[in-house]
Amino acid sequence: MSPVWHAKLRRWWATPVARAFLALLLMIAIGLVFNADGAFFRWSVHRDMLRQVSVFGMLACGMTVVIITAGIDLSVSSLLALSAVCFAWLTMPRGWSAVLAIPLVLAIGAALGSVSGTLVARMRIQPFIVTLAMMVFGRGLAKVVSGGRKITNYVTDADGNSYLVDLPSIFGIIDSRILGGNLSIVTIIFLVCVLVTWIILSRLRLGRYIYAVGGNEEAARLSGVPVRRTLITAYALSGLFAAVAGICQAAQETHGDPETGMAYELDAIAMVVIGGTSLAGGKGSVVLTLIGVLTIGYLQKILSLNAAPEATRLMLTGAIIICAVLFQRGKR
Numbered sequence: 001m002s003p004v005w006h007a008k009l010r011r012w013w014a015t016p017v018a019r020a021f022l023a024l025l026l027m028i029a030i031g032l033v034f035n036a037d038g039a040f041f042r043w044s045v046h047r048d049m050l051r052q053v054s055v056f057g058m059l060a061c062g063m064t065v066v067i068i069t070a071g072i073d074l075s076v077s078s079l080l081a082l083s084a085v086c087f088a089w090l091t092m093p094r095g096w097s098a099v100l101a102i103p104l105v106l107a108i109g110a111a112l113g114s115v116s117g118t119l120v121a122r123m124r125i126q127p128f129i130v131t132l133a134m135m136v137f138g139r140g141l142a143k144v145v146s147g148g149r150k151i152t153n154y155v156t157d158a159d160g161n162s163y164l165v166d167l168p169s170i171f172g173i174i175d176s177r178i179l180g181g182n183l184s185i186v187t188i189i190f191l192v193c194v195l196v197t198w199i200i201l202s203r204l205r206l207g208r209y210i211y212a213v214g215g216n217e218e219a220a221r222l223s224g225v226p227v228r229r230t231l232i233t234a235y236a237l238s239g240l241f242a243a244v245a246g247i248c249q250a251a252q253e254t255h256g257d258p259e260t261g262m263a264y265e266l267d268a269i270a271m272v273v274i275g276g277t278s279l280a281g282g283k284g285s286v287v288l289t290l291i292g293v294l295t296i297g298y299l300q301k302i303l304s305l306n307a308a309p310e311a312t313r314l315m316l317t318g319a320i321i322i323c324a325v326l327f328q329r330g331k332r
Contacts, residue, residue, distance in 0.1 A: 016276030016284070020291040023274060027298040036305035045301065047182060053297035054190035055080075055252075057290070058245035059268035061197040062113075062238030064289045067272055068201070069214045069234045070281025071127035075116060076242040077264035078138030081257070083109050083246025085142045088151040088256025091168040098170035106243045112138060113239020117232035135265070142258035151256040167254060174251035186248045193241055197286040200237070210234055214281030270321050271296050 031040045039045055059076045066073045083105050090101040112134065119130045156162045177184050201207035209230040212220040221227045250256050275292025277284025296317070303313045 016288055017291075020274070020276045020288050020295070024291050024295045024298070027295050027302070031298055031302045031305075034302060034306050039305050040302070043182065045305070047184070049297045049301040050187045051184040052300070053293050054184070054186045055245045055249055056264060056267045056271060056296070057190045057293040058193045058241050058248070059264055060271040060289050060293055061193045061286060062241035063265075063268045063272050064197060064277055064284060064286050065201070065210060065234045066127070066238045067214075067269075067277055067279060068210050068281060068284050069231060070217070070279075071120060071231070071234070072131060072269070072279075073113075073116065073235065073238045074128065074131040074265050075112070075134035075138055076238060076245075076268060077261040078135045078142065079109050079112055079239055079242035080246040080249060080261040080264060081259065082112075082138045082142040082145070083243040084250035084253075084260055085146045085151055085246075085256035085258050087247045087250045089145060091170065092151060092153050092165060093155050095165075098168065102170075102247060105247055106240055109239040109241075109243025109246070110236045111239070113242070114232055114236040116239070117235030120235065121228040121231035139258070146256060146258045148258065150258075152254070171251040171254055174248055175254075186252065189244065189248060193244060194286055194290055197237075197241075197289075201286060206230065206233060211282055214283075216282070267296065267317075270317055273321055 035041060059080065062076060063073055086108060087101055087105045090096040090104065091098065116127075116130050116134045119125050120127050153165045153167050154162060155165050174185055174189070178188075201210065209220070209225050212223065212225050213227050213230050213234075217227055246261075249260055253260065271292040272284070272289050273279065273292070274295050275284070275288035275290070277288055277292075299316065299320070300313060303316070
């Protein structure tokens, strides 16, 4: 290899994309070795993996935007639960059509995200504290809306009579597959979220503002960047993606559960960090997050195929997050 190509290869290897791909390839290699008697070689395994990580990936899209601003959003799992409950409540007991219910649920998610962004941007409260409070508030609100129980198509009217209603068709649509059953609709929704996030970060002025705020907030302010508006928008986007994930979660579970999505925020953060987006802010992309989603997805699938206990999965995920952060710091 010529010195020029060698230098180019070394520069490429030092990029976050190359390191993220290395982690993904390593995970696939592990799957090829520990293939559970050939199960890893079946397309259905990969299809199911994509479906299982899609909801987490939607949360990770919003988390990417927030982390690039040097923030964090711990409330996404609670907003997911609240959105799932609201969507189920509107479409089953209330009988609303999906055309009306979906925009309202999305608006609720974006509005609560905006509240977090406003507290961070205008009140100057640490994002960790604000979103921790919103996490508790959102979970409590989900329980208030649902009455502390799952909302199903088993409905009780004002007179105390209980009966079954038809499951809304939108639930079946979201939870269906296309292309001969080889691709889930929820996976397509996740990929649309990735595309929207990529457009925002790479093609819009808002994206440049998000990177500027995360890189150096004071310098961004002196350069004329609307810092407060940018932060509020970033958290609103995170709430919006959490609402999308909540709608998909409700459709897949065929009910709205106020307890659903517990600790999903940890998986979303892990996907963003393992992809290579810097927790310090100002660096990263949703493409890296997509690689992180696949890496975590394959890790969980391989452990599941090999019947690893839940405790092992949690410990390995935590260890991988630490290793990813140390690897990033070592390459600066």
